[in-house]
Amino acid sequence: MNSLESLFEGNEYLIDADFTKLQTENIKSMENLFKDCVNLENVNFDNNTPNLENVINMFFSCFSLREVKINFNTSKVERMDLMFFDCESLTYLDLSNFNLENLKDSFAMFAYCVNLTEIKFNNNTLTKNLESMESMFEKCESLENINTIIFRENKIKSLNYVFSYCSSLKVLDLSHFETKYLTELQVTFQECTSLEKINFTNFDTSKVERMDYMFYYSESLTYLDLSGFNLENVKNSTSMFAFCINLKEIKFNNNTLTKNLESIEGMFENCKSLENINTKIFRENKIENLNYVFSYCTSLKELDLSYFDTKYITDLKSTFQECTSLEKINFTNFDTSKVWYMDYMFYGCESLTYLDLSGFKLERLYDSEGMFAYCTNLKEIKFNNNTITKNLESIEYMFNKCESLENINTKIFRENKIENLNFVFSYCTSLKELDLSHFDTKYITELKSTFRNCKSLEKINFTNFNNSKVEIMDYMFYNCESLTYLDL
Secondary structure, X not given: OOEOOOOOOOOOOOOEEEOOOOOXXXXXXXXXXXXXXXXXXXXXXXXXXXXXXXXXXXXXXXXXXXXXXXXXXXXXXXXXXXXXXXXXOOOEEEOOOOOXXXXXXXXOOOOOOOOOOEEEOOOOOOOOOOOEOOOOOOOOOOOOOOOXXXXXXXXXXXXXXXXXXXXXXXXXXXXXXXXXXXXXXXXXXXXXXXXXXXXXXXXXXXXXXXXXXXXXXXXXXXXXXXXXXXXXXXXXXXXXXXXXXXXXXXXXXXXXXXXXXXXXXXXXXXXXXXXXXXXXXXXXXXXXXXXXXXXXXXXXXXXXXXXXXXXXXXXXXXXXXXXXXXXXXXXXXOOOOOOOEXXXXXXXXXXXXXXXXXXXXXXXXXXXXXXXXXXOOOOEEEOOOOOOOOOOOEOOOOOOOOOOOOOOOHHHHOOOOOOEOOOOOOOOOOOOXXXXXXXXXXXXXXXXXXXXXXXXXXXXXXXXXXXXXOOEOOOOOXXXXXXXXXXX
């Protein structure tokens, strides 16, 4: 007999298993041996297994398993993927006798062992042939420490999900972790909610292409030193630091380049404590989308985007949404010539008082809905008079609740495809005059609450204002208490 594959798989009556007297010298595979033995509580394996190669799914979903005594020869074992997957009652594993030199795959080996507090490895253990370990410790919510010294030699290309949801981890030392083959770091530390410190000394990222959601929701991190990171081959950093709500500083090397970077949507979203962001690293890139990148960064006061290469950008949706402390943005050299979407771009930026958008090209702009809405202290928006918005279709709520705005340059709308002016100027309580004589309105069908609560508005120039297609005008001038005359 050379296999014990699936011998007890699905056995609901097995509670204790003692294999100490079993002859196992010729056994090559124990795949699925106890898989789905949901009532198995204790296993004693003290056997000679010189030919064992495969323990895939060996204890898969043994929900009741509390004690495992394993003392067998693993020197030839190549696959341990899903070995202890979902053993939710396990609290301790002693694998100090495991020889892992020939191990190639440890995918999700301990994943979803939610009560596992310690895994004991021998420090002399080597994993020099290990190629796959994605999700190895995923959802080990009680694990307080992980011995990463065993990974000092390996052939690993992906660390996707490896430590994700390890919510009891406070410190992680990766300084001995060999990463020279790494290409992916997707979701590696996602929701490590107690993680305060990561040592990235000697951490080689020169081949890494994916870092999306890498630190997502690691809410206890306050500082990250990524000055040793080489980002030249990174293509995706979507939501990399998103919801790291206590992160105050991310240290990058100024010489870092991101010349292959294509996606950074939501990269710093909800980093509420971040006071500064080094955007110089983006001076070369292939990014097309800045949606939500800085949104809800409520501690940011200034942002210098003068070095940010934006020649490929098409989307700027909610880029600065709810950056409530943001007072100044440097848009020098900011190329918007290919941008289609700017909806909610500055929504809720209540500390902004001035915006110089004179360098913005808006010819391709399609949607600017809510672009400046709730910028309650914004007094002036500077546009270039030569700017045209000939492809613009949606501007609902564009200036809604801009309570301090004293003037709006509507000449930029002299060509457009806009059908709806609902709430566009509503609650602009500091506006006294509005010249719409240049505003192309030939496609307009709705004017709902357009000037609602413009309490200081005294004069509106409606010369050339085409309302021939308008069907809705409800609340159009509602509570415009300073208007004394309207020429309609």
